[in-house]
Amino acid sequence: MSRRPLVPLLALAALLALPPAVRGISCYQCSDQQNNIGEEGAGSIYLPNCSEFDEDDNKYQQKSCGVDKSCSKIIFKNGQVVRGCYPSEKADGCNNVDGLTECFCSTDFCNSAGLSTPALLLLLPAALLAALYTV
Numbered sequence: 001m002s003r004r005p006l007v008p009l010l011a012l013a014a015l016l017a018l019p020p021a022v023r024g025i026s027c028y029q030c031s032d033q034q035n036n037i038g039e040e041g042a043g044s045i046y047l048p049n050c051s052e053f054d055e056d057d058n059k060y061q062q063k064s065c066g067v068d069k070s071c072s073k074i075i076f077k078n079g080q081v082v083r084g085c086y087p088s089e090k091a092d093g094c095n096n097v098d099g100l101t102e103c104f105c106s107t108d109f110c111n112s113a114g115l116s117t118p119a120l121l122l123l124l125p126a127a128l129l130a131a132l133y134t135v
Contacts, residue, residue: 024064025085026108027071028055032080050081055112071111075101083111 030050048059065071065085072086077099090104105111 024066025069025071025106027062027065027083027085028053028060028109028111029062029084030060031082031084033076033082047084050083053081053083053112055109061109070104070106071109073103073111075103 029047030053031047032050048057053060060083062085068089070086070088070090072082072084072090074082076082086104089106092105094101094103096102103111
């Protein structure tokens with residue numbers, strides 16, 4: 001069987017694996033803390049409530065935090081959650097100190113409830129097709 005159909009799949013996989021152009025990281029942004037939430041409207045800082053968090057709702061997405069920043073998700077002792085940008089790069093992972101959990105990550109919109117890896121999900125069908133053509 002010819003390996004020619006495999007070439008476009010490998011090219012697609014290579015393109016998906018390339019790092020994006022240098023730009024700021026984008027993070028989800030919300031807060032359960034009432035003192036951080038203002039009235040919606042001009043001139044105010046409004047953070048949507050994390051208790052109603054929905055990854056697909058654009059109001060939770062901060063478009064760019066800037067270069068050399070991290071996304072964060074902080075869970076306080078009382079269960080309140082704050083998601084947003086952290087002003088400097090932090091190592092990916094979570095720390096728990098005295099009941100306060102701080103999580104940091106370095107890919108776009110990585111501070112959701114779960115992990116999202118769309119590029120890997122796109123590679124899975126390509127890998128399956130490649131396996132079918134080589135057998």
